[in-house]
Amino acid sequence: MAPSSAAAGENVTVSVVTSGLSGALADLFGRSGASNGCWCQYWLLGPEYHRRDRGLNRAALMDEAARSTPPGPGLLARSPDGTAVGWARLTPRAALPWLIARLGRHLPDGGRDDGVWSMPCFFVRSRWRSHGVMSALIAAGIGVATDHRLPVLEAYPIDPSVPGATRNRYTGVLPAFLQAGFAEVARPSNDRAVVRYGPSHPCASGSGRSAR
Numbered sequence: 001m002a003p004s005s006a007a008a009g010e011n012v013t014v015s016v017v018t019s020g021l022s023g024a025l026a027d028l029f030g031r032s033g034a035s036n037g038c039w040c041q042y043w044l045l046g047p048e049y050h051r052r053d054r055g056l057n058r059a060a061l062m063d064e065a066a067r068s069t070p071p072g073p074g075l076l077a078r079s080p081d082g083t084a085v086g087w088a089r090l091t092p093r094a095a096l097p098w099l100i101a102r103l104g105r106h107l108p109d110g111g112r113d114d115g116v117w118s119m120p121c122f123f124v125r126s127r128w129r130s131h132g133v134m135s136a137l138i139a140a141g142i143g144v145a146t147d148h149r150l151p152v153l154e155a156y157p158i159d160p161s162v163p164g165a166t167r168n169r170y171t172g173v174l175p176a177f178l179q180a181g182f183a184e185v186a187r188p189s190n191d192r193a194v195v196r197y198g199p200s201h202p203c204a205s206g207s208g209r210s211a212r
Contacts, residue, residue, distance in 0.1 A: 012077040012085060012133060014140035021076050021084075022065040026058070028076070028084035033057060034123040035170060040074070040089050043120045046098035071117075071144040077124075077133050086124040086133040090141055093118040093154060103156060106188035108196075117145065119155045122172050134172060138180045142197055152198040155182065158191055165191035 017025055033039040037054035039061040049057055064073040077086035093099065093116040104111030119141050124133045138155075145153040157172040158165055177195045178184070186194035 011080055012136050013080075014075050014077045014136055016068065016070045016072075016090075016144065017065050017074045017076050017087075018068045018070075019066045022062050024078065024082075024084040025065060025076055025087065026062065028087060028125060029058075029061075029123065034087070040087070040121050040123070043089075043096040043099040043118075046101070071148045071150070075137050075140050075144070077137055077140075079128075084125070085128040086137055087122065088119055088134075088137040088141060089121040090117065090119055090144060092116070096120060099156075103188055103194070106186050107154075107194060108185050113152070115150075116152045116154050117150045119153060119172070121170055123170065135176050135180065138172070138176055138182075142180060145197065152196055153182075154194065154196050156188075156192060156194055159193055160191075162191040 015021065028034075029039060033054055036050060037057060038049055039054070039057035041049040041057045041060055044060075072091045074087055074089045074091070076084055079085050092114065093111070094114045096118060099118065099120055100111040109116065119138070122134055122137060141153060144150070155172055155177055157174045157177050158169045159174040160169070161174075171192070174184070174193050174195070180197070182195035182197045184193045185196050188194065
């Protein structure tokens with residue numbers, strides 16, 4: 001059942017994905033693999049993800065879950081009845097070669113700092129969108145970063161206030177990150193920001209329960 005209000009994000013439980021949650025993750029992504037058979041492989045493979053068999057993309061993500069060592073490879077939001085309703089990748093930026101190739105020259109460190117962790121992708125079950133799930137995932141990501149003493153957490157959201165901004169917003173939306181305490185540090189394009197959370201950008205209060 002879908003939530004009835006935007007406060008529903010406060011009622012989801014967010015956990016680091018492990019092998020025990022791989023079935024719930026697969027159910028969330030469904031037959032479409034979240035988006036066009038991607039299975040959250042775009043920032044790893046670039047356009048190659050849709051040139052190869054989708055089963056390989058699914059297998060790659062399931063393998064990541066099976067080999068999970070917290071705090072990666074991502075976070076899973078679940079509703080009170082245990083249904084998976086949202087996902088966010090959380091991984092070292094150095095493990096995302098296509099992201100560095102596309103955005104590296106716009107990043108504060110040029111994409112060279114291997115200590116940066118990234119939240120580059122989100123997927124929320126359709127009937128749960130606009131109900132606070134993304135904000136809950138972001139808040140949990142901050143909790144993980146704090147617990148594991150990650151030096152910098154980075155993301156690449158779209159600014160929906162820009163006229164003509166893309167509606168392809170799988171990287172998240174800027175207001176949700178700013179509200180959570182991230183700071184904008186770069187603009188690779190008019191509608192895409194680079195935001196960071198770290199020791200110099202203390203967290204504002206967020207929703208959702210932090211993963212551990």
